[in-house]
Amino acid sequence: MSFLQALRYFFREAAVNLLRGWKVSLLAVLTIAVSLFIGGAFLLVSGNLASSVERWRGEMRLVIYLRPDTAEADLRRLAAEAARGPGVTSVEPVTAAAARKRFQEIFPGLSDLVAGWQEEPLPASLELGLDPRTAAAGSPARAAWVDGWRKRPEVTLVDDDREWLGQLETVVAVVRAVGLALVGGLLGAAIFTIASVIRLTAYLHHEEIGIMRLVGATEFFIRGPFYAEGLLQGLIGGGVAGGALFGLYAALHARPRGSLFSSVLALDFLSPQQVAFLVLLGAAAGLFGAVASLRREEL
């Protein structure tokens, strides 16, 4: 029998077994689908968070707030100095008056809050545009340069976007790690379920297996349909997980971007490669479960 003939036979037998024992097969498929759905959801959230971080990194700024009494000449001098900093692509000096005006434009309902003061209520500042690559690198020289600004007497506060983006990156990493651990555990459970289902199927076929051995079937020929069954269960489970994920994504995408969650999650769906990876991971888990369940002494 050629390899292709054997494969055809394996998958035909596997399909018959799946249909015949559809209840236990469904359990195995659902277990793997749930595992991969959760894994895919974590992949979706972390992927979208990561791309958000990437986008925000492109708009990253460093704002140096100065004392309210900073003179305009000092502001220009400090701006010129800041422009020579590492990774600084632009410097916009904002006087205290300009800051107040901007506040009133952005929050017209709150404009009274900053009006009528004897002194300017908002500080002057320097808004620095940063090269995302240099800024993200987080070199000690850059950190020292930022610290240098913090220690200067004319500076009250340095607001570095890199700091909170760094925290967000930590959140992304945690989400990924938790997702990975959860998927690992759930995949383990799915593999165990598939192995149990395959073992049960093999037990139900033990008489037939005995006859096949008797008439001269090779181990490959005897085990092939069970391996194919595990593979099919995993593939179907992966497909169901991919479909459910897309359903979730489409539902969130259709809703107005009210919450941070929906706006982050519904940015982009998984790439075709990621979906293929999920489905193949399911197939691999199914195959592994089948192989693990059919040790020689148990078949």
Add this chain to the structure above:
Amino acid sequence: MIQFFHVSKRYPGGQAALDDVTFHLPRGQFVFLTGASGAGKTTLLRMIFRDEVPNAGQILVNGRNVASIPPSKIPYLRRTIGVVFQDFRLIARKTVFENVAYLPRILGVDLPGQKKLAYLALRRVGLAHRLNAFPPELSGGEQQRVAIARALINEPDILIADEPTGNLDPDLSREILRLFLEVNLRGTTVILATHDRETIQRVGRRVLTLDHGRLTSDQELVGTDPPVLDPLAGAAEAPAPEIPGAAETPAEETGAEPSSAATPPEDAAP
């Protein structure tokens, strides 16, 4: 064809299933293997198709030492041996055709080819018309004939039958025995295990007797009623039996290895 050289088999914690068994079956012989339950008949048969391996001694089948066959090559040995059991071992949810056509399917024969081979095998046992029936729809005798068709589908060199008539009434047993004799007439070596001494007496042929794992007798019997079971003769034409008993024949004539020569040949394949 089949040679046993001082073969012993002992299961862990138990007594010897086979103890120093030596014999030689030439190609085309019909042999009864008899003995009480637990005498070692099934163990001996299972060793021929490498379902068991001896603790000591050698077994050659077609010149090949079966104990040294690597596991991956065992299927190729089994494709040359047909095996029939007392309990038929048919799969109830598969049709007669599917039950019979296991080996062609394994060998990659296409569906029309499988059907043709199954039809031919079933025709030999008189069941070509039940190709699409399921085993539960058949009588015990018919089920055993399906099992024989399965064993014969590849024209095996050797046919092994372990108590094939144990579950059948005398008429059906006779029918099944006739089939085995017919298979033997076509050149297949047949080893039939049974504890039914009456059948053995009627049919005759070579008889190996096991007792507590030891080969206690190797004799050639002359049947008391051979034409009744002769596939070439009609039962109605059977003359009354004239030979009342069994006649012992020397081991040399039966093909049994004399104890002095009971060693594996030098050129035995490993």
